[in-house]
Amino acid sequence: MISEILPFWSKYWHYILITVATYVYVMWKSGKMKSDLQDYDNEMEREIPSEEAEKCASNEEEPALPKDLQHIPYKYQRPSEAEMRKKANEFFEIANARRTLRFFSSDPVPKDVIREIIRAAGTAPSGAHTEPWIFVVISDPATKTQIREIVENEEEINYRKRMGKKWTIDLQPLKTNSMKPYLTTAPYLILVFKQTYGILPNGTRKIHYYNEMSVSIACGILISAIQYAGLVTLTSTPLNCGPALRLLLGRPNNEKLALLLPVGYPAEDATVPALERKPLSDILVEID
Ligand code: IYR
Numbered sequence: 001m002i003s004e005i006l007p008f009w010s011k012y013w014h015y016i017l018i019t020v021a022t023y024v025y026v027m028w029k030s031g032k033m034k035s036d037l038q039d040y041d042n043e044m045e046r047e048i049p050s051e052e053a054e055k056c057a058s059n060e061e062e063p064a065l066p067k068d069l070q071h072i073p074y075k076y077q078r079p080s081e082a083e084m085r086k087k088a089n090e091f092f093e094i095a096n097a098r099r100t101l102r103f104f105s106s107d108p109v110p111k112d113v114i115r116e117i118i119r120a121a122g123t124a125p126s127g128a129h130t131e132p133w134i135f136v137v138i139s140d141p142a143t144k145t146q147i148r149e150i151v152e153n154e155e156e157i158n159y160r161k162r163m164g165k166k167w168t169i170d171l172q173p174l175k176t177n178s179m180k181p182y183l184t185t186a187p188y189l190i191l192v193f194k195q196t197y198g199i200l201p202n203g204t205r206k207i208h209y210y211n212e213m214s215v216s217i218a219c220g221i222l223i224s225a226i227q228y229a230g231l232v233t234l235t236s237t238p239l240n241c242g243p244a245l246r247l248l249l250g251r252p253n254n255e256k257l258a259l260l261l262p263v264g265y266p267a268e269d270a271t272v273p274a275l276e277r278k279p280l281s282d283i284l285v286e287i288d
Contacts (some may be wrong), residue, residue, distance in 0.1 A: 064206055065129060094228055096277070101232040102176070103270035104186040104262055111139070113229055114188055114263065120225040121192075124218035127209030132195040133218050133258075136249050139188050146248055148183035151260070154240045155180065162239060174273055182234060186262030190233075191245065192219055193255035205254075215258050226263055233261045 079087065118135045126132055138144055155178035159168055183189065194215035198206035208214075219235070226233045238245075242257035 095224065098223065098227040099232070099272045100234050101266050101270055101272065102182055102234055103267040104182045104232070105265040105267050106185050106187065107265050109187045109231060109264055113231070114190070117222065117225040117229055117231075117263075118190070121218045121222035124214060124221050126214035126218075127211065128207075130198060130206065130208045130211070130214070132198065132208035132211040133215050134193045134195060134251070134255060135222075136191040136193065136251070137188055138191070138249075141184070143248070144184045144189055147189060147245060147260075148180055150244045150248065151180050151183060151238045151241050152178055154238060154244075158239045180236075182262045185267075186264040188263040190222070190259075190261045190263055191249065191257060192222065192259040192261070193246070193251055194258045195254050196256055197254050199252070199254060219259050222261070226261070231263055232266045233263045236260045236262075 114137055118137070121135065122131065122133070124133070138147065159178045192215065194211050195208055196211055197208050200206050223233055223235060236259070238257075238260055241260075245257055245260070246253070246255060
């Protein structure tokens, strides 16, 4: 038997080898494609965790928005090109003047200004118009003190061990540390929470598509509105503080802290790092 196979092997070994190698390659490639597709699926799943999606949608046949939603004419007045250029440049100048501030004045700011700024943030587009955001505005000194305590305690651990050596070295030129006096000095703290799902009046869950992206856009509008109104802020994302702050403020567990922004006037002696922004040529690719 073996004597029959051996001559066959020695005569045709290269064909056999090519066949096996091709088979292995095809199997590997199809497996890779499958895992690429799975990555894509996972990406989608991150937006709608499957177990969340199952708990959602009380009535799968009913859309979340009214079935007979009217579509109305869009009111629009086209500006001249000159006007457009002027406006685009004016907005750039406003946006470019924005800086992240760490030194705040305690001077009071009218509350209605803060409300109007939040009204602007609430105009952000959102997945299927789910508006998955909630803005908690704090001016109460005792609550600000509690927030500062939570943040400074966590930040102390963050800087000491969670962030790691490279991260803390990268931050050294910005002169940040775990002490956050601005959390009690600034007249307002705005905490932006993203609702990872909604809760319908009957207690079932409503899917909040792209809630991360929707809230990020709202935060962009929020910081632009703060700047436009003539105030300053710091876009802080206190690591590991989300759950404690959520509980302190009595927010439900479908809400996750996205951003914590002290808002007010800059301190008289406020400084900012002398940073340069990338020129347009470094951030723009034009394909005409
Ligand atoms: N959250 C910390 C650390 C920090 C992280 C980054 I990335 C910064 O750009 C700045 C600070 C803090 O607020 O100090």
